Every structure is written in C-alpha cells, then in structure tokens.
Amino acid sequence: MERVVRAVSDDPVRTVGDVGELELIDLIAGHRSVDGTDTGVLVGPGDDAAVLAGGGPVVVSTDALVDGQHFRLDWSTPIQVGAKAIVANAADVMSMGGRVTGFVVSLTCPKDLGVDTLVGLRDGMRTAAARYGAQVVGGDLTAGSQLVIAVTAIGAMDSRSPVRLSTAREGDVLAVSGPLGASGAGLDLLLAGVTGFPTLVAAHCEPSPNLFLAAGATSAGVHAMTDVSDGLISELRTMARQSGCAMTVDPTRVPVLPELAAAAAALHTDPLRWVLGGGEDHELLASFPAGAVPVGWTVIGTVEHRTGGPAVAVTGIDDVDLDAGWRTF
Known part of the structure; x- marks a missing residue:
C-alpha cells in the first residue's frame, strides 16, 4: 500500500503533543480497574507490568500495524483500526488452540495526532479484546514520525496441546x-x-x-x-x-x-x-x-x-x- 502523507489533526482539535504523556496514559488506560481473579488479570494498567492468572503453558504472539502500510485513516475510522490490530493478534493465539488472556499495546504516534484519534483506537481495541474474553492490560506510548500500533497477544493453553503448522498428515x-x-x-x-x-x-x-x-x-x-x-x-x-x-x-x-x-x-x-x-x-x-x-x-x-x-x-x-x-x- 502506498504511503500517504497527510495531516491527521487540525486546530482546534487537541493533539497528543498538546496533552502530554501522563494525561494520554490516563486517557488510554482509563480509570476503570481491570484487576480481579474473575477477569484473569491480577494487575492491570498503571503498574510497571501486568500480571495475569496462570493457565498452563503460555502462548504469545505479536504484530504491528503501520499507518500507510496496513491501514489508512482516510479509509478506516480509528475504532476500526484499533479493532483490526486486536483481531490480527487474537487470530494467532486462537489458531494455536489457545485462549486469549490479555493484550499489551505499544503506540508510536506523531505529535500532531488528534487526541480523538487516540481515543478511537483505544475504544476499538477495548471492544475487540472484550469480544475474545480479554482486556488490554498494559503497553507503552512514544512519539515518532508515523503512527505504529504494535500489539502483543498473550494466551493460555490450559490443558490443551498447541496446534502446530507442522502436523498436517497425508489423508487429512x-x-x-x-x-x-x-x-x-x-x-x-x-x-x-x-x-x-x-x-x-x-x-x-x-x-x-x-x-x-x-x-x-x-x-x-x-x-x-x-x-x-x-x-x-x-x-x-x-x-x-x-x-x-x-x-x-x-x-x-x-x-x-x-x-x-x-x-x-x-x-x-x-x-x-x-x-x-x-x-x-x-x-x-x-x-x-x-x-x-x-x-x-x-x-x-x-x-x-x-x-x-x-x-x-x-x-x-x-x-x-x-x-x-x-x-x-
């Protein structure tokens, strides 16, 4: 997909550069707690790391979406882009036979990105994660010249053996x-x-x-x-x-x-x-x-x-x- 150079924010919309890192982290993480054994999240966003409840062997996958390469914000809403990033990673965990337990998201964004775009990404990721019975449990936020959404999905195999790519058999x-x-x-x-x-x-x-x-x-x-x-x-x-x-x-x-x-x-x-x-x-x-x-x-x-x-x-x-x-x- 051809890279498109465009403005993502015009005044008077607040940009991430206007708001600053701490407020943005609060905005992304929100004030609702995701901690609790009923959710499988023992420690959620806000600490140095997330802590998830066990479930046997752990399955982990990561993928990145790059603006202009994997999505365009003149084609997709931020909510759609956020959901797409989650789906791509959930698919990797579930195709291994795993149960998704959480997602960690690293966002790199230009300083002129509108805060409303960031909120849309957050909402899309939250909704998609909930669809698979999981939460966004942490991540990282940094400035860069291009919007990049890197998601790591974490899952549990519970009592199942992982389903491999290498085990197809003649006659299947x-x-x-x-x-x-x-x-x-x-x-x-x-x-x-x-x-x-x-x-x-x-x-x-x-x-x-x-x-x-x-x-x-x-x-x-x-x-x-x-x-x-x-x-x-x-x-x-x-x-x-x-x-x-x-x-x-x-x-x-x-x-x-x-x-x-x-x-x-x-x-x-x-x-x-x-x-x-x-x-x-x-x-x-x-x-x-x-x-x-x-x-x-x-x-x-x-x-x-x-x-x-x-x-x-x-x-x-x-x-x-x-x-x-x-x-x-």
Missing part, C-alpha cells in the same frame, strides 16, 4: 472457518475509489473472522491450524513445507461473500486472485482427519503425499503462483 482434509478474499477485494476497491460494496470494504477495514471455531476444532482432533493473514496459497505453502506434505485445494469450494463476483466485474479482475492470494481475512485454515470436520467449517481440499510437482496444487489451474499473497518487503 483441509477446511476454513469462513469466507476468503473479502479483505483483498475491499483493499482494491478502496485503491480504485470504487463504491457500492460496503461489506467488502468493511472486511478490509475491520475483519471479523469466526475465530471461535478454533475451540471446536481442537475438540475434534484438528491436526494443524493457522489463520489466513497472508493469503490462502501462502498459508497452504507454509503448512505444506513445515508438514512435509502436499496440498490440493478446490477453489470452487472456498466460501466467499456474495458481493465478491460483482466487485471483480466492477474492477475487471478475476475474483480468484483475492480468494487465493488476498490476505488479512484472518479466517482459520485447518487440517482435519477425514470425517472429523466439525460443524461450521467448510472443506476445501486435501493433504497428500506427492513426489515431484508443486507443494500446493489448485484444481483447474495448471500454473499456480505460489508467491501469491502479502509480502512485507
């Missing part, structure tokens, strides 16, 4: 927890300035994957699981490489939103480009024993042993671009 079936391609389509629509597809645009600005299907997957004996953050082909390639297996996916079986075909027609493109290569849907991708796929999942392919040939094959497409998907560099 591949399944996803929800529709793919919507976020990639939404991004292209925004870049092209094409309107009329609000569901797809919303899927990019604030994805809402069905991550709660992870719990049923672990109960059903899922073999391998991840979330689709970099695109379906990219995630399949990673799972295939780490598991030492080959993957075949049938694109006609991948669930999509009803608007996708019309959006592709409006942009004169093939919707499969988004289905196979679009990222940031954050739906779950899993490998199950045949016959053990739980309710809510859609079977899209198989895990195989294949000598020679590509690690990932797509039914009906001879020349698959295995490099399709999000690239950081």
Whole structure:
C-alpha cells in the first residue's frame, strides 16, 4: 500500500503533543480497574507490568500495524483500526488452540495526532479484546514520525496441546472457518475509489473472522491450524513445507461473500486472485482427519503425499503462483 502523507489533526482539535504523556496514559488506560481473579488479570494498567492468572503453558504472539502500510485513516475510522490490530493478534493465539488472556499495546504516534484519534483506537481495541474474553492490560506510548500500533497477544493453553503448522498428515482434509478474499477485494476497491460494496470494504477495514471455531476444532482432533493473514496459497505453502506434505485445494469450494463476483466485474479482475492470494481475512485454515470436520467449517481440499510437482496444487489451474499473497518487503 502506498504511503500517504497527510495531516491527521487540525486546530482546534487537541493533539497528543498538546496533552502530554501522563494525561494520554490516563486517557488510554482509563480509570476503570481491570484487576480481579474473575477477569484473569491480577494487575492491570498503571503498574510497571501486568500480571495475569496462570493457565498452563503460555502462548504469545505479536504484530504491528503501520499507518500507510496496513491501514489508512482516510479509509478506516480509528475504532476500526484499533479493532483490526486486536483481531490480527487474537487470530494467532486462537489458531494455536489457545485462549486469549490479555493484550499489551505499544503506540508510536506523531505529535500532531488528534487526541480523538487516540481515543478511537483505544475504544476499538477495548471492544475487540472484550469480544475474545480479554482486556488490554498494559503497553507503552512514544512519539515518532508515523503512527505504529504494535500489539502483543498473550494466551493460555490450559490443558490443551498447541496446534502446530507442522502436523498436517497425508489423508487429512483441509477446511476454513469462513469466507476468503473479502479483505483483498475491499483493499482494491478502496485503491480504485470504487463504491457500492460496503461489506467488502468493511472486511478490509475491520475483519471479523469466526475465530471461535478454533475451540471446536481442537475438540475434534484438528491436526494443524493457522489463520489466513497472508493469503490462502501462502498459508497452504507454509503448512505444506513445515508438514512435509502436499496440498490440493478446490477453489470452487472456498466460501466467499456474495458481493465478491460483482466487485471483480466492477474492477475487471478475476475474483480468484483475492480468494487465493488476498490476505488479512484472518479466517482459520485447518487440517482435519477425514470425517472429523466439525460443524461450521467448510472443506476445501486435501493433504497428500506427492513426489515431484508443486507443494500446493489448485484444481483447474495448471500454473499456480505460489508467491501469491502479502509480502512485507
């Protein structure tokens, strides 16, 4: 995504530079206490560190969203951006079979950022964290030339074993927890300035994957699981490489939103480009024993042993671009 240089605050809106660090920390943390054994947070924001109740092995993941690279505030509201940052990290913990217990957020922001933008980010993160039964329990605030939101998600495995990427098995079936391609389509629509597809645009600005299907997957004996953050082909390639297996996916079986075909027609493109290569849907991708796929999942392919040939094959497409998907560099 091309970097956009823009003003984020105009007088008379208060900026973070006007307010100062201590007041901003109070504003972000709020005066409500999140401490208590009922929440799993023993010590929340305001101390040197947060303290969370135990729950067996700990699962930790971190991700950063950069203004102009992962979001734009002329496309998304601050609430949407805050929620998106939380969802991306919750997906990593829950795809491992973990239960999210808290989030730590580090914010780097320009001095001319409006305080109202910071409040919106806070509210979006709080609401999204609560959706997964967790809280934002601490973080850091610093000045910089660009808005960067770095989130660390913390989770507990309780009595479960972690679900790895490397444990897909020959004979398994591949399944996803929800529709793919919507976020990639939404991004292209925004870049092209094409309107009329609000569901797809919303899927990019604030994805809402069905991550709660992870719990049923672990109960059903899922073999391998991840979330689709970099695109379906990219995630399949990673799972295939780490598991030492080959993957075949049938694109006609991948669930999509009803608007996708019309959006592709409006942009004169093939919707499969988004289905196979679009990222940031954050739906779950899993490998199950045949016959053990739980309710809510859609079977899209198989895990195989294949000598020679590509690690990932797509039914009906001879020349698959295995490099399709999000690239950081």
